Amino acid sequence: MKLKDKGTEIDREYKVEDLNGIEAFVVRVPYEKDIWYFYLHPETYALLAYKFYKDEENKIGEMIYLKEEVIVGEMKIPAERSWYRTENDEFLGTDFLLKTEDPSRKTQD
Numbered sequence: 001m002k003l004k005d006k007g008t009e010i011d012r013e014y015k016v017e018d019l020n021g022i023e024a025f026v027v028r029v030p031y032e033k034d035i036w037y038f039y040l041h042p043e044t045y046a047l048l049a050y051k052f053y054k055d056e057e058n059k060i061g062e063m064i065y066l067k068e069e070v071i072v073g074e075m076k077i078p079a080e081r082s083w084y085r086t087e088n089d090e091f092l093g094t095d096f097l098l099k100t101e102d103p104s105r106k107t108q109d
Contacts (some may be wrong), residue, residue: 003029003038020065024048034061034079046076051086061086072100 003010011028017039018024024039025034035056039049046048046069063086068079077100 019048022048047078053086059086062092070097073095 002008008029008031014028016023016025017038021033023029023042025042025045027038027040029036029038034052034054037051038047039051040046041048047066049063049065051061051063053059055061063084065082065084066078066080067082070077070079075087077097079097083094084090085092
């Protein structure tokens with residue numbers, strides 16, 4: 001799933017919301033089974049967080065906060081992702097990027 005995939009329809013209107021002290025741009029993207037929200041830095045447009053709802057009306061889903069950025073080849077990957085439930089702000093866990101490998105570098109066996 002990517003924002004540039006064919007058939008992806010990004011809502012034309014965006015919101016501005018406070019995200020941990022940063023006024024982030026928020027765009028809504030409805031997919032077939034989920035509704036996603038992407039939180040973008042207002043100056044760099046870097047992805048700060050994202051949220052998805054399995055049930056948007058009842059606010060049932062997850063919020064994922066991104067921290068730090070690692071560059072691998074031409075990709076920017078979050079070094080840390082922290083997951084929370086949207087309906088009760090329950091902390092679910094944190095993913096840490098422990099190792100990276102440049103995909104453009106081929107290893108020989």
